[in-house]
Amino acid sequence: MxxxxxxxxxxxxxxxxxxLLYDAEGSRLFEAICAQPEYSLTRVETALLESRAAELAAALGDGVLVEFGAGNARKVAPLLKALRPPAYVPMDISATHLAGACEALQAQHPAVPVLGISCDYSLLAQLPEHPLLQGERLLGFYPGSSLGNFSPDQARRLLEQFSRLLGPGSCLLIGIDQPKDRARLEAAYNDAAGASAxxxxxxxxxxxxxxxxxxxxxxxxxxxxxxxxxxxxxxxxxxxxxxxxxxxxxxxxxxxxxxxxxxxxxKYSPEAFTALAAAAGWRAVRRWSDPAGDLSLHLLVPAAAGRGGPQGADSAGTAPVQRES
Incomplete structure (x- = not known):
């Protein structure tokens, strides 16, 4: 440090x-930010995950669900219910926060083994050798548009890191906040209640x-x-x-x-994000968005896996994802 x-x-x-913002008090304050009326990202993404849970589960397929930067791990609940994976592996830098989230989720989903890993996932060399992970396909989950906290070059390297950690045959479901009106964006990160400050x-x-x-x-x-x-x-x-x-x-x-x-x-437009993902060795195969187009969930697979698999869909479920060339 x-x-x-x-x-x-x-x-x-x-x-x-x-x-460094996320010590115990920082994690508590971030949860307060997410509850502010100006900050809609959490509510929009949660609603999207809840309304499309069955569709998302079908697109992800079978495997162990690995969440990067789980925080309070509340967003994963609809996926756990729809997927019923053989195990759930949340990662977070705050050990205290992670322990509480794992305990709560294990109580809510007793049939799904929970393996928490306290770490900086951007620096993790490999997943631990654990029976829950042996021989299993891994499904990455990275909600909250946390990729935006990294510069584009850092974000590309992080996506490459996820590919190494998840391995062949994996996929990644990632939430991406999109550009919008300046006044809305600045208010979201400087709420009237002072939680952001x-x-x-x-x-x-x-x-x-x-x-x-x-x-x-x-x-x-x-x-x-x-x-x-x-x-x-x-x-x-x-x-x-x-x-x-x-x-x-x-x-x-x-x-x-x-x-x-x-x-x-x-903030990334869908086109800008799919181009970034392609530069990191991922191929975008599906996209889900809220009706207002504020946020997207993108499903990525390793580019080396070829061009098979599900076709892309927008929030209306019709249009294919287009990639910048």
């Missing part, structure tokens, strides 16, 4: 890994606690801004004055108005 934080603080603009400032609290930081959270303002050229929301803590802080054994100076980027959220 010390190395990553030091490298991030040395960048211009300064930027820290987004996973508290989430951002909690990063400074964590740095103070875990790395001997001397940040004054009140000396930083939270800002969320749409950057159209990059098709992303940039979330930042902005220094309100010239100041010096200690962190990870070093002194760092902030100028008035200087930003510390806490995370980005890139």
């Amino acid at each position: 010390v190395r990553l934080v030091s490298e991030g603080m040395a960048q211009q603009p300064r930027q820290l890994p987004a996973w 508290a989430f951002g400032r909690n990063l400074l609290v964590r740095l103070n606690r875990d790395l001997g930081g001397t940040f004054d959270p009140g000396a930083f303002a939270y800002r969320a801004r749409w950057e159209a050229d990059h098709s992303r929301i940039a979330m930042a803590l902005v220094s309100q004055q010239e100041q010096e802080v200690q962190l990870a054994g070093r002194r760092w100076r902030f100028g008035a108005g200087e930003e510390l980027i806490t995370e980005y959220s890139v």
